[in-house]
Amino acid sequence: MKKNQKKPNSIDQQILNAITILGQGAVFVPTDFLTLGSRQTVDIVLYRLVRKRTIRRLTRGIYDFPKEHPKLGTLQPSPEKIAEALVGRDCTRIQPTGAYAANILGLSEQVPAKVVFLTDGPSRTVKIGSTTIQLRRTTPKNMVMAGRLSGLLVQTFRELGKENVTPERLKHLKRTIPLNARKELLKDIRFAPEWMHSIFKELAEET
Numbered sequence: 001m002k003k004n005q006k007k008p009n010s011i012d013q014q015i016l017n018a019i020t021i022l023g024q025g026a027v028f029v030p031t032d033f034l035t036l037g038s039r040q041t042v043d044i045v046l047y048r049l050v051r052k053r054t055i056r057r058l059t060r061g062i063y064d065f066p067k068e069h070p071k072l073g074t075l076q077p078s079p080e081k082i083a084e085a086l087v088g089r090d091c092t093r094i095q096p097t098g099a100y101a102a103n104i105l106g107l108s109e110q111v112p113a114k115v116v117f118l119t120d121g122p123s124r125t126v127k128i129g130s131t132t133i134q135l136r137r138t139t140p141k142n143m144v145m146a147g148r149l150s151g152l153l154v155q156t157f158r159e160l161g162k163e164n165v166t167p168e169r170l171k172h173l174k175r176t177i178p179l180n181a182r183k184e185l186l187k188d189i190r191f192a193p194e195w196m197h198s199i200f201k202e203l204a205e206e207t
Contacts, residue, residue, distance in 0.1 A: 011036055011041055012045050012048065014037075015037075015042065015049075016054070018033060019055060024068070025064070025067035026064060026065045027058070027077045027084070028062075028063055028064070028065075028085055029063070029085050029086070030043055032085075059126055059128050062085060062128070076129065079100060079115040079131060080096060080104075080117075083119075083135060086126065086135055087119055087121045087135065093120055093121075094117040094118070094119050094135065094147075095145070095147070095155065096152060096155060097116045098115075099111075099112040099159060100112055100116070101156045102156045102160060105176075106176055107156060107169055107172065107173075113130060113131060113132060114131075114132040114133075114134065115132070116136055117133070117136065118137075118138045118142055118146070119135045119136065119143075120137070120140060122135070123137045145188050148184075149177065149181055150188035150192065153196075154192050157196055158193075162195055170199070174203060179206060182203045183204050185203055186201070188200075
């Protein structure tokens with residue numbers, strides 16, 4: 001075996017295997033690989049992979065395994081994937097808010113330059129390209145519906161305002177969200193602002 005050839009079980013290969021398992025489009029941070037080596041070693045391996053263009057450094061301490069599109073080329077990861085990488089794999093939750101929440105549901109074409117996520121973890125802000133991603137620590141009460149359709153709808157309706165939750169927009173939600181998912185809204189209705197209760201009930205009805 002040549003001196004510069006990596007052994008099959010080397011840390012370099014183990015980290016590369018772990019990234020490959022995550023799949024193209026995955027976003028990760030060095031601490032995701034601390035079970036395979038020290039922080040310094042992981043940083044060195046990731047640096048090597050960036051130089052080989054196997055992975056991409058999005059900003060300090062955040063990387064992705066780029067996904068290629070046949071026509072669009074190298075794709076940017078979604079703000080949600082970046083936020084999930086920032087909070088780590090320690091059960092910390094995130095909740096999209098504002099225009100980004102509305103965009104996820106197809107109620108707005110606007111992709112904001114600043115994307116805010118509520119979290120029960122530490123606050124943090126990063127800038128990747130032209131997009132700023134902010135994790136904003138909030139109270140447990142505001143995170144009750146995090147990660148569920150109900151939480152996404154509450155944040156979207158807050159962004160739109162009661163007067164802009166139109167029949168056309170509700171029709172769109174009924175058309176794009178499966179009935180079984182909409183019926184689940186009734187379980188969380190008590191956590192939603194009172195003015196949204198009738199909207200949740202309407203969405204939970206069969207078309």
